[in-house]
Amino acid sequence: MKITSADLYKIDLPLRFSFATSGGRLASKDFILLSLTDEDGETGYGECSAFASPFYTEEFRDSAFLLLKDFLLPAILNQEIATPDQLQDLFSGIRRNNMAKAAIDTAVWDLFAKKNHQSLATAIGGNKKQVLAGVSIGIQSSPDQLIAKVRRYVRAGYRRVKVKIKPNADYEYLKAVRDQFPDLMLMADANSAYRLSDLAKLKRLDELHLLMIEQPLEADDLLHHAALQRELTTPICLDESINSLADAKAFLQLGSGRILNIKVGRVGGLTVARQIQALAVKNKIDCWCGGMLGSGVARAADIAAATLPGYTLPNDISASSRYFDQDIITPEIDLHDGKIAVPTKSGIGFDLDWAVIHRHTVEQLSL
Numbered sequence: 001m002k003i004t005s006a007d008l009y010k011i012d013l014p015l016r017f018s019f020a021t022s023g024g025r026l027a028s029k030d031f032i033l034l035s036l037t038d039e040d041g042e043t044g045y046g047e048c049s050a051f052a053s054p055f056y057t058e059e060f061r062d063s064a065f066l067l068l069k070d071f072l073l074p075a076i077l078n079q080e081i082a083t084p085d086q087l088q089d090l091f092s093g094i095r096r097n098n099m100a101k102a103a104i105d106t107a108v109w110d111l112f113a114k115k116n117h118q119s120l121a122t123a124i125g126g127n128k129k130q131v132l133a134g135v136s137i138g139i140q141s142s143p144d145q146l147i148a149k150v151r152r153y154v155r156a157g158y159r160r161v162k163v164k165i166k167p168n169a170d171y172e173y174l175k176a177v178r179d180q181f182p183d184l185m186l187m188a189d190a191n192s193a194y195r196l197s198d199l200a201k202l203k204r205l206d207e208l209h210l211l212m213i214e215q216p217l218e219a220d221d222l223l224h225h226a227a228l229q230r231e232l233t234t235p236i237c238l239d240e241s242i243n244s245l246a247d248a249k250a251f252l253q254l255g256s257g258r259i260l261n262i263k264v265g266r267v268g269g270l271t272v273a274r275q276i277q278a279l280a281v282k283n284k285i286d287c288w289c290g291g292m293l294g295s296g297v298a299r300a301a302d303i304a305a306a307t308l309p310g311y312t313l314p315n316d317i318s319a320s321s322r323y324f325d326q327d328i329i330t331p332e333i334d335l336h337d338g339k340i341a342v343p344t345k346s347g348i349g350f351d352l353d354w355a356v357i358h359r360h361t362v363e364q365l366s367l
């Protein structure tokens with residue numbers, strides 16, 4: 001396949017509710033939609049999940065836009081690409097910037113799947129007809145407010161609830177939920193809000209039988225996570241720390257946790273996500289797919305990733321209506337009995353809703 005043109009759309013898609021983490025509050029999901037067209041006129045879609053500011057990784061939307069325009073897209077346009085894996089070689093001169101790379105990787109996988117008349121899940125080697133849906137809840141202003149939200153999502157069918165935490169919005173909040181929902185698959189995500197000196201605080205969470213605690217310490221700190229895991233019975237799951245296959249290997253060797261959250265965007269796309277989950281399967285580590293408040297295009301790639309055999313735990317893949325009044329895909333993603341059906345149509349399996357896309361596009365560029 002030879003990709004001959006690319007279209008970039010900066011989109012500000014309003015969130016139904018603002019979303020608070022230990023890193024800040026978001027009112028809209030600002031992302032880049034990438035459309036790649038090949039010499040036969042077939043089109044693949046990918047999403048760059050980088051947020052408006054670099055609070056999650058070093059990338060932010062405007063940096064990713066420049067990277068795509070000036071470096072990454074020129075490296076792949078008009079090149080002969082037999083399989084999506086080959087992008088890794090074409091990207092080899094450009095360090096990191098994984099969310100920008102993921103936009104291209106996922107769009108090329110979509111294109112590759114469409115040309116082979118396969119669903120994206122089948123094209124990458126997935127083997128599930130449906131994937132388990134979990135929900136992620138931002139930091140609330142009181143434990144009671146949190147309980148009300150948890151109740152709403154449990155009633156909507158979500159099998160696993162993740163609660164964002166930070167110091168002083170942690171134990172009391174989680175304990176209140178655990179008392180109301182003794183059997184719920186409950187987990188916490190700290191987004192690096194703690195230090196190893198908070199050990200006593202974190203150890204106290206062991207009594208709540210959480211499924212896991214995600215990224216308690218800093219992103220660049222596999223060593224302290226290993227020290228912390230030796231002290232906790234709750235499994236540590238790493239998210240921001242794992243940006244590559246090499247990071248996953250170091251995590252395993254050091255014992256920095258027992259579970260991996262493999263986000264397609266954070267690791268640079270489906271190609272590397274596949275490699276990491278294969279490593280996890282070999283080493284009997286459970287994985288699941290995290291999200292970045294992505295629109296339906298990112299979520300379609302997440303659904304495909306979650307069909308891979310290494311993804312064993314419920315994923316942060318929720319219905320479109322969890323975040324948006326109107327998603328950019330049709331039909332919107334919905335869940336039934338805590339599960340999302342894997343599309344069987346070729347490629348990502350959804351059509352794009354161009355009316356919604358054009359309404360919320362703030363900048364567009366064609367290459």
Ligand code: MG
Binds near residue numbers: 214215240290
């Ligand atoms: Mg996380």
